[in-house]
Amino acid sequence: MSPILETKALVKRFGGLTATNDLNLSIDAGELRCLVGPNGAGKTTLFNLITGKETPTAGEIYFMGEAISRLPVHEITRKGIGRKFQVPNVYESLTVYENVAVAVHRLLPTPALFRKSVAAELGDRIAAVLGDVTLSDKREMPAAYLSHGEKQWLEIGMVLASAPRLLLLDEPTAGMSAEETKKTVRLIRDLSARRLTILLIGHDMQFIRAVAHKVTVLHKGQIVAEGDIGAIETNRLVRDIYLGKV
Ligand SMILES: Nc1ncnc2c1ncn2[C@@H]1O[C@H](COP(=O)(O)OP(=O)(O)OP(=O)(O)O)[C@@H](O)[C@H]1O
Ligand SMILES: [Mg+2]
Incomplete structure (x- = not known):
């Protein structure tokens, strides 16, 4: 199977600090991959590089075989890479439905929105998404009234x-x-079962054990271990890293 996402010899330096260090990562289509590592390991930086928020110092990122490393954020989004940030970022005064509608509309040229067929299809899509994230019964509620967890789901x-x-x-x-x-x-498991490729940063091992198929461990911007969660949890180097010995 050809990978959907690949990084080749990827490097990101911030001044004298190397946040991403010669990173070669490969994710197959349909995979659910967990990315773990101690604070400052370079996990978020890797997401910033993949989404175009940061430009690599060296190396390349390929998405569906195409080099994307130097494209602007919106072009990378349009190619099919969606990102949810660490902190929920929803429009508090808009309803749950409207929040998703705004996200859909951002992707379409304005004239298309006035076509009835497009509007109906979008309505269906929004309803389906709200079902996926179990917020159908809260669709008319302003996002401000959602719990922290619900806001996270809304953003997903x-x-x-x-x-x-x-x-x-x-x-x-x-x-x-x-x-x-x-x-x-x-x-996450439901989305993965539908063959959506997911790359997930986590730090809570119990959570990772519950979702993950394969885990990649980052440390100082490099991949230090890769495998299923059982192998990762018994890996001595990984343990030493988490204990701060390395
Ligand atoms: N824009 C930036 N400018 C300077 N240094 C940065 C920048 N972004 C990240 N870094 C540094 O790069 C290193 C990796 O940071 P990153 O945020 O990728 O780590 P992380 O693995 O996501 O950590 P955490 O688990 O704490 O979220 C850190 O030392 C961080 O201080
Ligand atoms: Mg981070």
Whole structure:
């Protein structure tokens, strides 16, 4: 199988600090991959590079075989890479439905929105997305009234509305209750079962154990281990890294 996403000898330096160090990562289409590593390992920087928010110092990123490393953010989004940030970023005064509608509309040229067929199709798409993120019964509620977890799901919904081929999630369960975390695991597994490719940053091992098929461990901008969660958890180097010994 050919990879949907590949980085080749990817490097990102901030002054004297190397945040991404000769990174070769390969993700197959349909894969659910977890990215872990201690604080400052370079996880978010890697997402910034993939989405075009940062430009690599050296190396290349390929998405569906095409080099994307120096494209602007909106072009990369249009090619099918959707990203959910660590902190929820929803429009508080708009309803749940309107938030997803805004996300959909951002992707379309304005004239298309006035065509009835397009409007109806968009309505269906928004309803489907709200079903996916289990917010159908809150569609008319202003986002300000949602719980922290619900806001996170709404934001995932806003990303899904753009029908991405690759979904990047940075610590999607940060600040969630145990119940909300469980529901998020279900959501991610559901999306993955539909063959959406997902790259997920996490730090809570219990969460990663619940969702992950394959785990990549980053440390000082490099991949230090890769494998299933069982192998990763018993890997001595990984343990030493997490204990701060390396
Ligand atoms: N824009 C920037 N300018 C300067 N240094 C940066 C910048 N972005 C990241 N860094 C540095 O790069 C390194 C990697 O940071 P990054 O945010 O990618 O880590 P992370 O693995 O996401 O950590 P965390 O688990 O804390 O979120 C850190 O040392 C960080 O301080
Ligand atoms: Mg981070």
